[in-house]
Amino acid sequence: MPWIQLTVSAPEKHAPNIGDMLEGNGAMAVTYRDAQDNPIFEPPLGELVYWQETLVTGLFPADTNLAPVIKNLKKSSYFKDGFNYKTDQLEDKDWEREWMDNFHPIQFGKRLWVCPSWRDIPDPNAVNIMLDPGMAFGTGTHPTTALCLGWLDGQDLTAKTVVDFGCGSGILAIGALLLGAKRAVGIDIDKQALIASMENAERNGVAEQLEVYLPSNQPTLKADVVVANILAGPLQELADIITNYVAEGGELVMSGILERQIPAVQAAYEEQFEFSPAQVKDDWVMLHAKRRR
Template sequence: MAWIQIRIDANKETADQISDLLMDIGCPSVTFIDSQNNPVYEPKPGEVILWPETTVIGLFEATHDMQSVVTYLTENMSEPLKYKIEQLEDKDWEREWMDNFHPIKFGERLWICPSWRDIPDPDAVNVLLDPGLAFGTGTHATTSLCLKWLEAQDLSGKTVVDFGCGSGILGIAAIKLGAERVIGIDIDPQALVASRDNAERNGVADQLEVYLPENQPEFKADIIVANILAQPLRELHEIILGFLKPHGAIAMSGILEEQAESVANVYAPYVDLDAIKQEGEWTRVSGITKE
């Protein structure tokens, strides 16, 4: 199906009004984006933070009468309308994404391979991945940092926790690298579905357990990877560290460069920390728990 979009200049005071007006006239999709590259990080649960200069994008079918949209907005907005209408190319967007997701190598022996592509090296440690609706393909620096750390560990016979498991990419990689048991924990039920599906795809479903936080059993693990965000890593440090045996290994990502020190400071009393590792603007904090 072909689509057409209207891009409207807004700010944090007018963006919600424009969104409501677009929805009132049957717009099937409304998106907010930053107009000036001013990032907003870690909103609180249920909180929506808008940028000082925001672009509101309304998406319509290509046959929609866009002049009627402009007229309605002009008549009902509290400020003058500044907009641009663009025709979007008719594409199979799912296929577009699939065509641009290629096998990626991490470290010396680990490959993350889209399940619909050929495996580059059959003798390597290969994880076949279809992320579905859950986060984690290996293309993001935070996932990459964790995969490279896992690839360098001795995981033979170990129990690993994948905290915030998403697609299951880290936990499945850990099993393929020698872990005996992996426990995936996530607040999103879709993540548990994606993790189970990917574990089945890789033939390791009997070694991967997935739980919502309220359902997880009691256990002690040798290793934990947590690719979430800096704020929950700080706030949940007692819970996260409580999963680990003495001298257990931990790696955390989802941490921006300017947040790394604050996360490291929270864990330093309990963990002998490695040097902070960075890829682009993202970092990894890792180490071994103390007695």
């Protein structure tokens, strides 16, 4: 189906209202991005942050007459300093096919691959995680997930217990089990993430070794390895909870951290952990630490 998009330049404080107006005028979807292309890496917990000048884009079916929409927006008091907009036609493509064509098996470290179902497995003798990309949960393409998978690939996980804190798709827990871990526990605030994790574990033949929990009923245990690929803010706020999962002499791997955030994250854990040098990929950081005995 062909589409047309209307992009409006808006003061940051009015961006959500203008987004609501676009939806009220028939937009099928609304997105927000910085007019200066400055990304927000980590808004405060529970807070939706906008930029000083925001581009609000509404997506409409291509046969939509945008003239009445633009007229309605111009009447709004939100544009006291002028109304700037542009329209673009989007090519009619088979987006699902294009998305599938561009997702290939990816290797992490020496042994580990993540392979989508519609591609041939490059190395049948490797450790292959069968995982299709989805809308919300990780598939290994993000640098933070890649860093964690690469670290797991380099470890001897035989008979170990692993906690995947913020499990998402379950990719890290599943990878750990396929690499030899005896038991994995996935914890996430999103029930859909827990469902996705178990479905992916079933597909990879490790469902009997994986347990998943919401934070409200998370278990009491001590793990040999804890992997927390979330964000710097939650890593600091949840430091006590995450630390309690790590056995004495156990290992903690944290990602979702920017280079400038390293000191703050380390400060939340350094009393009980000894840190290795940070690993960096595309401005994102993975921290590895061992809990003191």
